[in-house]
Amino acid sequence: MLKMEISQEIIAKSEPEVKLNLADDVMRLLNVRERNSEMAKDWLIFISTSNFKVTAGEIYLAFKMALSREIFDSNGKEIDLFPELSNNTTGKVISAYLKHKNESLQYQLSKDKLKALKTTVNEISENEKLELRENLLKMIYDEIKETGFSNDAWHLYFDLESLGKINPSPAEKSQLYKEQLRKYELDEKRRIKTKFSLKNATPHINQLMEKVNGKQLLESVSNKCRSIVASNYLKQFTKDYETFKSQVASKL
Numbered sequence: 001m002l003k004m005e006i007s008q009e010i011i012a013k014s015e016p017e018v019k020l021n022l023a024d025d026v027m028r029l030l031n032v033r034e035r036n037s038e039m040a041k042d043w044l045i046f047i048s049t050s051n052f053k054v055t056a057g058e059i060y061l062a063f064k065m066a067l068s069r070e071i072f073d074s075n076g077k078e079i080d081l082f083p084e085l086s087n088n089t090t091g092k093v094i095s096a097y098l099k100h101k102n103e104s105l106q107y108q109l110s111k112d113k114l115k116a117l118k119t120t121v122n123e124i125s126e127n128e129k130l131e132l133r134e135n136l137l138k139m140i141y142d143e144i145k146e147t148g149f150s151n152d153a154w155h156l157y158f159d160l161e162s163l164g165k166i167n168p169s170p171a172e173k174s175q176l177y178k179e180q181l182r183k184y185e186l187d188e189k190r191r192i193k194t195k196f197s198l199k200n201a202t203p204h205i206n207q208l209m210e211k212v213n214g215k216q217l218l219e220s221v222s223n224k225c226r227s228i229v230a231s232n233y234l235k236q237f238t239k240d241y242e243t244f245k246s247q248v249a250s251k252l
Helices: 016-029 037-049 056-067 087-118 126-147 153-162 170-195 198-213 219-237 241-246
Strands: none
Touching (some): 016 037, 016 056, 037 087, 056 087, 087 126, 126 153, 126 219, 126 241, 153 219, 170 198, 170 219, 219 241
């Protein structure tokens, strides 16, 4: 029977009792027969001081998923689990879980977007619109809470602007766009050079520079700027989801 309490606190901020119960539960899950107190102590220090934005319940779930081969390491291979509390293995398990969690959110959002694209406006019910909006908002909240930034936050930019909660000046917009355009150029050049040989990369880089130096603003760069501004504002309100949601409540 699990001793672990249900807690929404990330592991670093959890109560000592929650952490101790987690260690017991994970050792039981892994069939650790010799309960070494020093091993458990080192493991608890590791999960408490590492930058894992996961709860105790999520860590236990991650180990269960690794045992049942639902999540895999960065190379797509099964994670070897032994009857011990290994810091190295724990890092792999939690990283695999976070990757799976993020991909699941992205997959659901992609399905929602595809559904919206395939359905005419009149065929989408009000409840469906609210559900699509809620899924998007929840995903943005989770990403900003975890990393301080969501690449999809641009979806909320104009809502926040119309509510008077963000109002960057033309000079600020221009400066941010120039910075992000430069990053976009460097990232794309790196991607092209990785994908193509030097000879074959040249025409692709030339096309890229035509876009970068063109008079037309690049929508992907503009959206990145909007995501930065929106994320910087919204990250002040990630204490809980309802507080975050209230910032765009009139648009839901």
